[in-house]
Amino acid sequence: MVNTTIKTTKSQEIFAAAQNLMPGGVSSPVRAFKSVGGQPIVFDRVKNSYIWDVDGNQYIDYVGTWGPAICGHAHPEVIAALHEALEKGTSFGAPSVLENLLAEMVIDAVPSIEMVRFVNSGTEACMAVLRLMRAFTNREKIIKFEGCYHGHADMFLVKAGSGVATLGLPDSPGVPKSATSHTLTAPYNDLEAVKALFAENRDEIAGVILEPVVGNAGFITPDAGFLEGLRELTHEHGALLVFDEVMTGFRIAYGGAQEKFGVTPDLTTLGKVIGGGLPVGAYGGRRDIMSMIAPAGPVYQAGTLSGNPLAMTAGIKTLELLQRPGTYEYLEQITRQLADGLLQIAQDTGHPACGGNISAMFGLFFTSGPVHNYEDAKRSDMAKFGRFHRGMLDRGVYLAPSQFEAGFTSLAHTEADIQETLTAAREVLSTL
Numbered sequence: 001m002v003n004t005t006i007k008t009t010k011s012q013e014i015f016a017a018a019q020n021l022m023p024g025g026v027s028s029p030v031r032a033f034k035s036v037g038g039q040p041i042v043f044d045r046v047k048n049s050y051i052w053d054v055d056g057n058q059y060i061d062y063v064g065t066w067g068p069a070i071c072g073h074a075h076p077e078v079i080a081a082l083h084e085a086l087e088k089g090t091s092f093g094a095p096s097v098l099e100n101l102l103a104e105m106v107i108d109a110v111p112s113i114e115m116v117r118f119v120n121s122g123t124e125a126c127m128a129v130l131r132l133m134r135a136f137t138n139r140e141k142i143i144k145f146e147g148c149y150h151g152h153a154d155m156f157l158v159k160a161g162s163g164v165a166t167l168g169l170p171d172s173p174g175v176p177k178s179a180t181s182h183t184l185t186a187p188y189n190d191l192e193a194v195k196a197l198f199a200e201n202r203d204e205i206a207g208v209i210l211e212p213v214v215g216n217a218g219f220i221t222p223d224a225g226f227l228e229g230l231r232e233l234t235h236e237h238g239a240l241l242v243f244d245e246v247m248t249g250f251r252i253a254y255g256g257a258q259e260k261f262g263v264t265p266d267l268t269t270l271g272k273v274i275g276g277g278l279p280v281g282a283y284g285g286r287r288d289i290m291s292m293i294a295p296a297g298p299v300y301q302a303g304t305l306s307g308n309p310l311a312m313t314a315g316i317k318t319l320e321l322l323q324r325p326g327t328y329e330y331l332e333q334i335t336r337q338l339a340d341g342l343l344q345i346a347q348d349t350g351h352p353a354c355g356g357n358i359s360a361m362f363g364l365f366f367t368s369g370p371v372h373n374y375e376d377a378k379r380s381d382m383a384k385f386g387r388f389h390r391g392m393l394d395r396g397v398y399l400a401p402s403q404f405e406a407g408f409t410s411l412a413h414t415e416a417d418i419q420e421t422l423t424a425a426r427e428v429l430s431t432l
């Protein structure tokens, strides 16, 4: 299955046409391969740990549609549940028992969540949680961290990660200064900077929002005591702590980062895995705070397709699959094998590198590190990452086309996939 000289004629044709139809030829910027060079491959189908492009090439996939595909693509049980649900219609725009079922599963799993509201994307969840933080505290300022990404709402497009970091964009034109004037930023893992912000803005900060493990500036883990320190500081200042677990939720542990690190925020945002590959988002948390959401309370937030029965069905089935014994042990085992293997190969082939994994989320930077924050991440050799990315693609391995995105494994990745990936990495890194 190793493709050393892949033919991508059809991909190129389709992408050329797409560029006249959609800005940059894509529906979301990171997909455009701008920072790694070359052209995106155009997908035809996905199954298990694999994707196939329109030219018939097969790749081992470590993007997993940016996180949702934790059980593997097109899992037969998810597909079967969706077929059954489809027969009942594609949208109700009204209450359904499916919402109750998924809500109960989320509430049972995620320590901070006593009530939940479903939306259609992670962006929506983060927008809504921000409004709620402000309403509950009657304060307007928030603290976010450099390199963290909370979707593309105006208030969060300040020193953001993901595509904003990938494309090296300044904070986006079109965002009014007034929208971000209340967004304060600090370097990730820097508790002193957060303390200083609280001191300078006494009684004005509604809360702190962060990716508890960063996946949108590459893969960056919290230093010992960082999450606990934020919990204490927010308590001390009457502010809320919000974990954006759109990426980490049900991925780094069934109960997310808050279960893994034993720190319970006031509010949590979710997305990706809880929709099993269909568009979804959610926010939830303490009952007294969530009770402020309309129609229970005055904070308005709504959505035509929210609680969509297909998304709920795929989410329920995905969480059921994740509840099976051994799931997270397996994810940790294969992902550790991959992350350790990549580091060893980088060392053997003379490339300074650092990285790691937590459960099914991993990363590799081409710098000796350590990487504690976005500034450190930017020291990674981006040109080398681009060459590495292209070399891996040529050998049938699809990595996220940006140094600033974490990688994802799934239950469908086999030891053979990992070995094949490591063989490809050794070949590529030996020639860079």
Ligand SMILES: Cc1ncc(COP(=O)(O)O)c(C=O)c1O
Binding pocket: 120, 121, 122, 123, 124, 126, 149, 150, 151, 152, 211, 215, 216, 244, 245, 246, 247, 271, 272, 281
């Ligand atoms: C941590 C985090 N928050 C929010 C978002 C926004 O989610 P979505 O792309 O579903 O709008 C993403 C991903 O894009 C994310 O990784």
Ligand SMILES: N[C@H](C=O)CCC(=O)O
Binding pocket: 028, 029, 030, 031, 066, 149, 162, 163, 215, 216, 247, 405
């Ligand atoms: N980093 C983003 C989400 O996690 C990538 C998805 C996108 O914006 O296209």
